[in-house]
Every structure is written in structure tokens, then in C-alpha cells.
Amino acid sequence: MKYNIYDVAKKAGVSIVTVSKVINNSQTVREGNRQKVLQAMKELNYNPSAAARSLASGRTGVIGLLIDNLTDSFLSSALGAINEYLEDNGYFLALSLINESKINNDNIPFLFQQDRVDGLLIVSPVCEDTYILDLKGKKIPFVLMDNQKFHPSVPSVIVNNYKGGYDATRHLLELGHKKILHISGPGLYMSSNDREAGYRAAMTEAGCAPYVINSSSFSIESGYKIVKQLISENKLSGFTSIFAADDYIALGVIDAFKNSSIKVPGDISVIGYDDQELASSFHPGLTTIRQPADEMGRIGAEMLLKIIKGEVKRYNTIKLDPDIVIRESTAAPKQ
Missing domain, CATH: 3.40.50.2300 (Response regulator)
Known part of the structure; x- marks a missing residue:
């Protein structure tokens, strides 16, 4: 027999809200009740699904990423770092490949909808003004990366x-x-x-x-x-x-x-x-x-999760320095 969150609450003798808090590691649950819930979950062999966690926390556990180019190794390196950081922190990455030439106020990407994702990372955007306006209106947390304009009130990560x-x-x-x-x-x-x-x-x-x-x-x-x-x-x-x-x-x-x-x-x-x-x-x-593609990806993902958790009070732009790599294509001019 497959049990659900309601069965756990009944067996533990606590409310569904308490079970939800235990599932999401809330610190506001009394230790006695926490142990009752954990024991009930163990006896029922109940493992909370991602859907149950989402229902309990009001979050999806998914971060969306918008990008218009996967052939650029700089962007793909940033993407790899983003995915690794989110995975380490219990989030799934939903990738959306978009054609920005077709974006306008009436044609916003699918992920720009409430309850689809917990937040968005937008890499190398061209239509960023449209994105910012829409996401702020919907109160969806987001971070711009490698953006084309300076926005003092928008969280972003760029290269110098x-x-x-x-x-x-x-x-x-x-x-x-x-x-x-x-x-x-x-x-x-x-x-x-x-x-x-x-x-x-x-x-x-x-x-x-x-x-x-x-x-x-x-x-x-x-x-x-x-x-x-x-x-x-x-x-x-x-x-x-x-x-x-x-x-x-x-x-x-x-x-x-x-x-x-x-x-x-x-x-x-x-x-x-x-x-x-x-x-x-x-x-x-x-x-x-x-x-610094890897660093940009990691910092962007870290910044977004902090915003989602309410740990960021003031948005800012982080600017990273690049490095020169000297190979064979440059030398002193021929005399």
C-alpha cells in the first residue's frame, strides 16, 4: 500500500502542517513532534516525493535558465558550473533555448510563469528590459548574467x-x-x-x-x-x-x-x-x-538561491576580472 502525507500525520498524531515542516527541515517544530513524524515515516516506509516537498514548501525545487546559444564553449562552461551548484543544493535545472529575435511583450518565454520555477537565470540576454519588467511584475526572483546593460537595481554577474x-x-x-x-x-x-x-x-x-x-x-x-x-x-x-x-x-x-x-x-x-x-x-x-565562465556560473546560481531564501536585502552587480592566455599567435613585430 502506498501512503501519503495525510497517513503520516494521522499515524504521528500531528497536523499536516507539522509533517510538512518536518519534511522541509523547518526549525520551528518541537523535537518531540519531529521524532513522532520521523518514526511514522519510517514505519510507513514513506519517502516524500518532489511533488510533496513542493506542496509543503510552496516551491518547485526547479531553477529555470534561459539561453539563446549552446554552441559557445564560454556559455556551456558557465552552464556546467550552474548545474553543478544547483544540484549540490538540491535544485533541478530547467533549460530553455530561446530565439530572442521573436521575444516581445506579448511573447514571453514559457518559464516566465508563476509556479513553473522558483527563480530564473538569464544568460547573455538581448531583450533584458522586457524580461526585467515582466519578472519584477510577477515577483519571480532572477539574476542576469553577461547582460548588455547596467542595471543598478537588478542582480547581475558580468565580466570586466x-x-x-x-x-x-x-x-x-x-x-x-x-x-x-x-x-x-x-x-x-x-x-x-x-x-x-x-x-x-x-x-x-x-x-x-x-x-x-x-x-x-x-x-x-x-x-x-x-x-x-x-x-x-x-x-x-x-x-x-x-x-x-x-x-x-x-x-x-x-x-x-x-x-x-x-x-x-x-x-x-x-x-x-x-x-x-x-x-x-x-x-x-x-x-x-x-x-571566468565557471566562476560566473557558480556566483550567479549562488546569488539566485540567496535571493529565493530571502538572504539578499540589496541587489548589486558583481564584476569579474578576465585573464590573458598567451599562446603562439602573438610575438614581437618583424623588424
Whole structure:
């Protein structure tokens, strides 16, 4: 015979509320009653299901995560850290892959509904203003990660992309490069703009003129096309290095150079950003800026659980510093 929470309450001689509190480890239950409930559960061989725990606590035990890209190794690393932290803390992760180009006020993701999840993690959002408005209205706890705007009253975890852009440029300057081209990412992203700002600051500080070309996307194809056009129009003359706004652009740049018999780093140095998995296996190995994906995932998940438990009184933005990873694609300029 299968027993339920009502059977446990009857056998223990206590209320259903008391049984619910014991199931959820509430500290407000008298020890005598706790032992009665535990003994009744043991005798009935009753193991509370996730549904019973949810009913007793008013929570689902599920955290939702919204993401629009699973091919990016930076994002997948963050996802792995999130899942591990939530699992260690007794939560399930519900993943929702969304197409943000179709999001509007009348088309909010499925997980943005009360009683579906206890909270939400939103990774690299573009429609964040719509999300914030909707989630605040529904009083659903959430944390933004790698978001595109600064929101002082919204909990978020971001990377110091300004520092990353500055450090990437300083690396090239310290090798002796003075004419450094920056291929920036799409202006839609705060990360692109911050990396470019860091590049410009380092160049100005060194007394060097910045030169920027905008890329329409973070893609190998974009980097390849930009460099092939620069070569065909003879507009790369004098440049000894390129700082690409992400690794995919950088790999496209290097591929274009290879197809034009231009050696990296013998003729020109290239540095990327993100430290994607391809960066270390590509030849030459790509010098890049590594984002702390694991740390970002863990901190974001930890922050959300604290908000759910009411342990956070004031929301803030946590900014993490990236690190430079030096490989074979950068060297001193050819004399």
C-alpha cells in the first residue's frame, strides 16, 4: 500500500502542517513532534516525493535558465558550473533555448510563469528590459548574467570587458606593436563596446592612434571576410597586429591570412577574446582573453538561491576580472 502525507500525520498524531515542516527541515517544530513524524515515516516506509516537498514548501525545487546559444564553449562552461551548484543544493535545472529575435511583450518565454520555477537565470540576454519588467511584475526572483546593460537595481554577474580589452591591447603594445587594428563585435552588445573602450584607452595611453573596424557578428566568417577585403584593398599596410573582439572573429582572421600566405605571428600577430575550446587546438594556438565562465556560473546560481531564501536585502552587480592566455599567435613585430 502506498501512503501519503495525510497517513503520516494521522499515524504521528500531528497536523499536516507539522509533517510538512518536518519534511522541509523547518526549525520551528518541537523535537518531540519531529521524532513522532520521523518514526511514522519510517514505519510507513514513506519517502516524500518532489511533488510533496513542493506542496509543503510552496516551491518547485526547479531553477529555470534561459539561453539563446549552446554552441559557445564560454556559455556551456558557465552552464556546467550552474548545474553543478544547483544540484549540490538540491535544485533541478530547467533549460530553455530561446530565439530572442521573436521575444516581445506579448511573447514571453514559457518559464516566465508563476509556479513553473522558483527563480530564473538569464544568460547573455538581448531583450533584458522586457524580461526585467515582466519578472519584477510577477515577483519571480532572477539574476542576469553577461547582460548588455547596467542595471543598478537588478542582480547581475558580468565580466570586466573593459579590462579585458585593455589587457589584450597592452600585451601587444608591450611586445612592441604600435599600429594595432581592432575588429570590434556588434555594437548591440555591452561587452563589444567595453572591449573597444579598453582598447582605445590603452592605445591613447601609449600615444598610438586607435583604428577600429566593426564586425556584424561574432563569427569566423565575419573575421575572414573583413581581412580578405582589407588585403584586397591593400588597407593592412603598416599594421603589425590585430585585436579581435572574440575568438571566432580571430580564427577567421588567421584563416584569411593563411590563405593569403601571410604568417601569424611571423608577419602579423593576432589576439582574440573568450578562450573558446578551439583557441587552444587551432594552429597557431590563439593568444586570447579568458573569461571566468565557471566562476560566473557558480556566483550567479549562488546569488539566485540567496535571493529565493530571502538572504539578499540589496541587489548589486558583481564584476569579474578576465585573464590573458598567451599562446603562439602573438610575438614581437618583424623588424
